[in-house]
Amino acid sequence: MPVLSCFNRYLSASLPAAAVALLLSTSSAVAQAQAQAQAQALLENYTPVTLEELANPPASDWLMWRGTPNNWAHSPLDQINKDNVDSLRLAWSWTMEPGKQETTPLVHDGIMFLPQACDFIEAVDATDGTPLWEYRRATVDHVAPLSCANRNGTLYKDQLIIATRDAYIVSLNATSGEVTWERKIGDWTVGQHYSGGPQVFNGKVITGMSGCYYINTSCWITAHDADTGEELWRTNTVPRIGEPNGESWGDVPNEQRRGGSAWMPASFDAELNLIFIGVAVPIPWGEIQRGTRGGDVLYTNSTLALNAETGEIQWYFQYIPAGNWDQDHPFERLVVETEVTPDVDAVSWMNPNIASSERRKVITGIPGKPGIVWTLDAATGDFLWATQTNYQNIIVGVDVEGRKGITNPEIDITEIGQQKLVCPTTQGGINWNSVGYSPQTNSLYTPTNNTCMNFALRPVEPTVGLHHASARSSVDIGPEDTGQVGQFASIDVATGETRWTYKQRAGIGGSVLTTGGGLVFVSDDARRFRAFDADNGDILWEQVLNSTAGGFPVSYSVDGVQYIAIAAGEGVNYRRHTPEIRQRGGGNTLYVFRLP
DSSP: OOHHHHHHHHHHHSSOOHHHHHHHHHEEEHHHHHHHHHHHHHHTTTTOBOOOHHSOOOOOOSSSSSSSOOOEEEOOOSOTTTGGGGGEEEEEEOOSSSSSSOOOOEEETTTTEEEEEGGEEEETTTTTEEEEEEEOOOOOOOOOTTTOOOOOEEEEEEEEEETTSEEEEEEEEETOOHHHHHHHSSOGTTTOOOOOOOOOTTTTEEEEOTTTTTTSSBBBEEETTHHHHOOOEEEEESSOOTTTTGGGGOOGGGOOEEOOOSSSOOOOTTTTTTEEEBBOOEESSHHHTTTTTTOOOTTTTTTEEEETOOOOOOEEEESSSSOOOOOBBOOOOOOEEEEEOOOOOSSSSTTTTOOOEEEEEEEESSOTTOOEEEEETTTOOEEEEEEEEEEOOEEEEEEETTTTEEEGGGGGSSSHHHHHSSSSSOOOOOOEEEEEEEEETTTEEEEEEEOOEEEOOOOOOSSOOTHHHHEEEEEOOOOOOOOOOEEEEETTTTOOOOOEEEEESSSSOOOEEEEEEEEEEEEEESSSSHHHETTTTTEEEEOOOOOOOSSOOEEEETTTTTEEEESSOOOOTTTTSOOTTTOOOOOOOOEEEOOO
C-alpha cells in the first residue's frame, strides 16, 4: 500500500476530521512549496548559451534543431546502448498543444523548451515535465493551412529565439518567456510564414521564409543580429529580371515568379564560413502553367551555399531543373568530413573525375522528395555521387558540368490534364522528416518510402492558393511495388554502399536520432518508436506510442541520467498507401524515456 495512503488512514482513525484536513492541507502546501523552490532553482541556475557551445554543444544539451550546426541528429551520449536499450522505459510524458506536431525539444541546464503548434511555447523541468513558464502568441486568421507547423527554436545566451506563423522573428527570455525583441520580416496576410525555425551561427540568426505559394512572389533567406534582431543581409531565392540567373525564368514578370520557399532550417560550416540551405519548388508546379518551358527556374529545388557574412551565393546545385511534379528539395543538408571513394557498383551516378583517396568536406543527405542521397563538395558544390533509396522515376541522371539533375522525359507533362505515372507521390519518398548521421559508422540512416501517383496539371488562376490547386494526383501502384511501403537504410558516406536495409508494410515518416551507444531511433506509421542497431539494422527495442510521432527525437542528460525524448501526434504519414493502418487524429504528447 502506498505510504501516503497508509498515513491518511492512520490520520482518519486517530484524529478529528478537521485536524486531518489541516494536516493534509499543510502537507500539500509543503509539497507545493518544494516544487516551486525546485523550479525557481532551475531558472536561477540557468547559464547563458555561448557561441562556443552552439558550435560544439555539450553532450548533455540539445540546443538547436538537429543538435549541431552540421545537422547530424547525433548525440554522443552512450549510457543507453546496445546492451541495455531493451530496458528503456517511460520516465515521464506531457500533453502538448493540439495542432500540427512537428516540434524539436531543446534542453539546456536541465530545462526543456517545447515550441508547439501556432507558436505556443512551454518551458518544463527536463527530468519530470514540471511546467516553468509558457508563451502564447496571438493567433491570426492565416491563409496558409500549413502555417501552424513549428519545427524548432534555438537557444542563444539567455534567449529562446523562434520564427512565427505571422512572419516575425521573436526573442524570448529563456527563464521567463518574456519577449526581449521581435522583428517583422514578412507579410502573413499574403501567406508568408515560418515553418522551419531559426538557427544561430556565429551570432547571426539565420531563417528562410516560407509561404510563397500564394499571392506574394518569391521568398528569401535573412540574417539578423541575435542580440537585437536587426537585419544584416537578405538573399532572394528566386532571381528577378536583370539579376544573375534571372533569365532562367524567361520573360515571366517579377510579380509572377512565385515559389522558392526555404521552409527548413539551414546548416553551417565555420571553417568554410558557409551556410547551406535548401530551396523548394516553383509555383505553380508545372512549367506550362508558369510559361517557363525550357528554363531551369533557379534557384528552386536547389542547394544554396551562402557566405555567412554577406549572404552572397557562393555556389548552387539544382536537383530538378524546371520543376514540374511538386518534388520539393528544401530538406536538411548534413556537413560531413569523409573520404570520397564511391563504389561504381553501389551508387546510381558518380563524378568520373574523383580522386579515389581524396578526403574532403561534403554536403550529404536526402535534400528532396525523390529520396535520393546526394553528395556534393561543400567548398565548391561539385557533384560527387548520388544513389537512390526508395523507387523513383523522376531523376534519371546528372549533368555534372551543368551542376544539375537530369529529369525523365517520359514523365514530361506537355498539356493541362495530361496524366503521368510519377514516383514518388507529392508526399515524397521522404518529406520534412530528417535523416541522421553517425560518426561511429560514417553512415547515413534514411527513412524513406515507396509510393507512386497518377499526376496531372490543372488550369490555374494567378491569384490565391496556387500550391495545391496546381495539380491533382491519386495513389497508384508502381512497377516495383511489393506492398512494402516503408524502408530504413544505412548508407556509407564514403562509398555510397547500402550497408543494410529494413523494409516493412507501414510507412516510415519519422525522423532519425543516432547516439554514441551505437543506436539509431526512428518512428513509423504504425506508432512504433524503435531503436535499431546502427551496425546491422537489428531492432533492439520498440515502444507503441499513442500516435504517429511527428516530432524530431532528441537525447540529453541531467545529473548523469540520459533521456530520449520524442513528440507524438501526426506528422508525415503514408497511410494513403496502407489504409488498414489506422489511428485517431490529434493526441499530441511528449514521451521521455530513460533506463530504470
